Amino acid sequence: xSASNLHMYVMIAPLLTAFxxxxxxxxxxxxxxPLALGSLAFSSLASLVVLGRVVRSGGYRYTVGNWTxxxxxxxxxxxxxxxxxxxxxLVALAATLSALKSAEQELPGREHLxxxxxxxxIAGLMGLVLTADAFNLYVLLEITSITTYGLIAxxxxxxPLASFNYIIMGSIGACFYLLGxxxxxxxxxxxxxxxxxxxxxxxxxxxxxxxxxAFMLVGLWVKMALFPLHGWLPSAYSLAPTGAALLxxxxxxxxxxxxxxxxxxSIFSVDYLFLQNPLVQSGIVWAAAIGIVCASxxxxxxxxxxxxxxxxxxxEVGYMVGGVWLANSTGMTGxxxxxxNDALMxxxxxxxxxxxxxxxxxxxFDRLQGIYRKMPVTMAAFTVGAFSxxxxxxxAGFFSKWYLILGGIESGHWEYVAALLFSSLVNAxxxxxxxxxxxxxxxxxxxxxELREEAPLLMQVPLLISAVALIVIGLGSGPLVDSVIRMAxxxxx
Amino acid sequence: MDMVLAVIVAKYNYWVYVVLxxxxxxxxxxxxxxxxxxxxxxxxxxxxxxxxVSAGVKHGAKIPIxxxxxxxxxxxxxxGVVNPLPHVLMLTAIVVxxxxxxxxxxxxxxxxxxxxxxxxxxxxxxxxK
Amino acid sequence: xxxxxxxxxxxxxxxxxxxxxxxxxxxPFVQLFGLYVIVHGHYSPGGGxxxxxxxxxxxxxxxxxxxxxxxxxxxSERANALLGNLGALIFIGVAALCAVFGGxxxxxGALDVLIPLGPVEWRSFGIFLVEVGVGLAVMSIMVxxxxxxxxxxxxxxxx
Amino acid sequence: MKALALLAxxxxxxxxxxxxMDFPDWGDPRxxxxxxxxxxxxxxxxxxxxxxxxxxxxxxxxxxxDTMFETVVIYxxxxxxxxxxxxxxxxxxxxxx
Numbered sequence: 001x002s003a004s005n006l007h008m009y010v011m012i013a014p015l016l017t018a019f020x021x022x023x024x025x026x027x028x029x030x031x032x033x034p035l036a037l038g039s040l041a042f043s044s045l046a047s048l049v050v051l052g053r054v055v056r057s058g059g060y061r062y063t064v065g066n067w068t069x070x071x072x073x074x075x076x077x078x079x080x081x082x083x084x085x086x087x088x089x090l091v092a093l094a095a096t097l098s099a100l101k102s103a104e105q106e107l108p109g110r111e112h113l114x115x116x117x118x119x120x121x122i123a124g125l126m127g128l129v130l131t132a133d134a135f136n137l138y139v140l141l142e143i144t145s146i147t148t149y150g151l152i153a154x155x156x157x158x159x160p161l162a163s164f165n166y167i168i169m170g171s172i173g174a175c176f177y178l179l180g181x182x183x184x185x186x187x188x189x190x191x192x193x194x195x196x197x198x199x200x201x202x203x204x205x206x207x208x209x210x211x212x213x214a215f216m217l218v219g220l221w222v223k224m225a226l227f228p229l230h231g232w233l234p235s236a237y238s239l240a241p242t243g244a245a246l247l248x249x250x251x252x253x254x255x256x257x258x259x260x261x262x263x264x265x266s267i268f269s270v271d272y273l274f275l276q277n278p279l280v281q282s283g284i285v286w287a288a289a290i291g292i293v294c295a296s297x298x299x300x301x302x303x304x305x306x307x308x309x310x311x312x313x314x315x316e317v318g319y320m321v322g323g324v325w326l327a328n329s330t331g332m333t334g335x336x337x338x339x340x341n342d343a344l345m346x347x348x349x350x351x352x353x354x355x356x357x358x359x360x361x362x363x364x365f366d367r368l369q370g371i372y373r374k375m376p377v378t379m380a381a382f383t384v385g386a387f388s389x390x391x392x393x394x395x396a397g398f399f400s401k402w403y404l405i406l407g408g409i410e411s412g413h414w415e416y417v418a419a420l421l422f423s424s425l426v427n428a429x430x431x432x433x434x435x436x437x438x439x440x441x442x443x444x445x446x447x448x449x450e451l452r453e454e455a456p457l458l459m460q461v462p463l464l465i466s467a468v469a470l471i472v473i474g475l476g477s478g479p480l481v482d483s484v485i486r487m488a489x490x491x492x493x
Numbered sequence: 494m495d496m497v498l499a500v501i502v503a504k505y506n507y508w509v510y511v512v513l514x515x516x517x518x519x520x521x522x523x524x525x526x527x528x529x530x531x532x533x534x535x536x537x538x539x540x541x542x543x544x545x546v547s548a549g550v551k552h553g554a555k556i557p558i559x560x561x562x563x564x565x566x567x568x569x570x571x572x573g574v575v576n577p578l579p580h581v582l583m584l585t586a587i588v589v590x591x592x593x594x595x596x597x598x599x600x601x602x603x604x605x606x607x608x609x610x611x612x613x614x615x616x617x618x619x620x621x622k
Numbered sequence: 623x624x625x626x627x628x629x630x631x632x633x634x635x636x637x638x639x640x641x642x643x644x645x646x647x648x649x650p651f652v653q654l655f656g657l658y659v660i661v662h663g664h665y666s667p668g669g670g671x672x673x674x675x676x677x678x679x680x681x682x683x684x685x686x687x688x689x690x691x692x693x694x695x696x697x698s699e700r701a702n703a704l705l706g707n708l709g710a711l712i713f714i715g716v717a718a719l720c721a722v723f724g725g726x727x728x729x730x731g732a733l734d735v736l737i738p739l740g741p742v743e744w745r746s747f748g749i750f751l752v753e754v755g756v757g758l759a760v761m762s763i764m765v766x767x768x769x770x771x772x773x774x775x776x777x778x779x780x781x
Numbered sequence: 782m783k784a785l786a787l788l789a790x791x792x793x794x795x796x797x798x799x800x801x802m803d804f805p806d807w808g809d810p811r812x813x814x815x816x817x818x819x820x821x822x823x824x825x826x827x828x829x830x831x832x833x834x835x836x837x838x839x840x841x842x843x844x845x846x847d848t849m850f851e852t853v854v855i856y857x858x859x860x861x862x863x864x865x866x867x868x869x870x871x872x873x874x875x876x877x878x
Contacts, residue, residue, distance in 0.1 A: 005726065012717075015714060016711075016715075016718065023707055064726065064727050065728040066726045066731065066732075067842075072843055072846075073847065113860055113863060117860055123853075136846060136847050138586075140850055145593075146593060146858060149596055149597075150864060153861070153865045154864055154865060160600045160604050160865070161604055164600050164601065167534075167597050168530050168534065171534050171538075175541060178541055179541060182541065182544055182548070186548050186814050189812075189814045189815065189816035189818055190818050191582075191818075199813075203813070204803070206803070207799055207800055207802050208800045208803035208804060210800075211796055215796075503806035503807055504807065507804055507807070508801065512794070515791075515797075518793060522789060523783050523787065549814065549815070550807065556667075557834070557835040558834045558836075559833045559835065560833060564833070565828060568824065571819070571823045576814060576823075577819065577836045577839055578819050578839060579814070581840045581844055581847075582847075584836075584840060584851075585847050585851045589854055591855070593858070595858045596858050596861045598771055599770065603865055603866060606774070663834060664832045664837055665833055665834060668837075669840065706856060706859055707856075710853060713849050714849060717846075728846055730842065742828075742829065745829065745830040745831065745832075746831040752845065752848070753841060762859070763856060763859035767858065770867065774866065775868050777867070
């Protein structure tokens, strides 16, 4: 085994395991846990080694099939993609621990199918992070989408309808992205991102290139549910089986934001994106700010914990898109750090929601009365996640929000700063409302709810780990920014 | 006049694909019947496939299947052979489109099983009750 | 063939006699052609996807002309699932093997250490292996898609 | 709703048409899409892979990574259809089917 292939093994381990999960899990569900957890544990360890190597000796490029880059497909392992690899494999590991329990409860008899799709989705996300080829990105995007459609449609009740809406919106996004790639291919004749970037400055044809950029971006925005294009996300994520939401909610949108960063800065130059069209740049920041405000306001109207969390995800997408388009290094740092933090916060909150759902069978606000007495450990972790989402210091959420606000002030986009502050305020209201319901309200008509009835250990362990991780990353965000994220900033900043 | 004609002759195929795409796109976002939305998606994807394939055309060129021994001995003139790359890309895109259509049809069957209709309005009405 | 005749006589499944007879005669040739398209993809238009779809179409024809149970008699559901997994595994297995044997991922030339054919010849052979995997997977999935969609998930007589 | 959809369609179409203005002429052998990359495939693929069908060579080898994931995509489609649609034999048909 040659060592330079390590990042490939990170991705291939869940993919190969998926087939065995399908073949063996069909016979006995005892196979599921060891196979899934084993492969993800391997991926986590290997991705940590990859990150360590990248931090020590810099990023590198990898050519699949040993063809020189523009002819074969190139992969890129730099600080940013190695960091995302670690993030995906760790989040997936934690989510899988908890999903094992909730899938057992919700999808009896279909668990092997569920976990096969689950592992392929993880492998697809890892592949997305690694690729440096515009068309390969499309194929991987479709893998992650198709598995997500399936995972969501496995839910009960209205889930198939939500999934179908997601299919239509997701296909629009993917088709737009593919159109953008097509326009670029027609103009440059190549699909490798670095190669396109090399050719682009020399060709005439601003209209086609601008159209390509616009369509790629809009396609990715649909996929990541930026505010006016977010229609599919809340019902899709809140109606999905709990186990699926655990994986999809923390990772899908964040990886798409990573893709936006990758496409923007690998194909186009900072100069082309920000300086030639300052109007577009500030327009997008404005759109992000409006999106944050609207999504936060919509979150206030929800009466179900999971639905509320999905609207918060939409608002957070606005944070990161705005942060990237602030066009200064502070905002960019904040956006990249926020990808990591937001994945962990969302994971923590969804794990808590999964644990509550496992015991209560519902996440409506009026069922949450007295929940703090019933599940103190779960709710303690939930509170940490909530504080992080609000942005209370030592938790991770504070630091990335701090960078984003500083970036906004630095570039003079006060509307973005105001939107961030407004959204933090709304988050505070939202979470204190839940804390109020859960802590102070007595559960009136439900008898025996005063008993302590925690979720199973398998669901608590990842929850506690993610809560601790939020604080650890918060306290360690200085070193994280210095050693990884500063290096990950695209050239030109 | 000749200039205009030249532009039309050189670009009309792309315009036709754009029109096709927009027919599909309108069906996806404007129609209220779920099957029509799905058909719109297929039209959209097919139009993109056509656009890519037409990017690979060279006038008077032959298909990209060569004679092995002749090529190894004498080489080949690239302008006489159609560009193979768009074909490869579109094979992939076709398979992706088929997969998504299959998944969408399965989900439509589930929806029909649940609500007994595929009209979005009627489904929403049933949900509202 | 015998089985089909018996079954048809007994149960009166499927379409009219003309269609049944035509399909019965056609199926072996369609399958042969599908195999040809898969393995001859190096020298003529074709390859794993195209051949896989043709192979799948032969089973779909059976289940259209007779009924789904008939086609499932020739290709049981379990075998179909196994073939689908096997096909995808062949592709990813070959790709991973290349990495394990010291090359880069999907670098078929690295498999030269297994059987010394020469790196270039191995590339040709690697493509062949991969196409066979693709063909199996596509055939199996096409058939399974048709079965499931055609019978709305009940896996009974189908359309 | 319909008017909004029509408007969105028209705007998208107009942008796309505007983008096609810079495209190379149809069938032009000197167009960028038929540039260095595709010429390399045509001239070198047979030599490098011993496969005369260049589409197969590019599909299976140069861009084999794409094809691998494409196989995974269709595999996923099969799985999704089974997991969404399949029901047990004895399950009573519900309303609508």
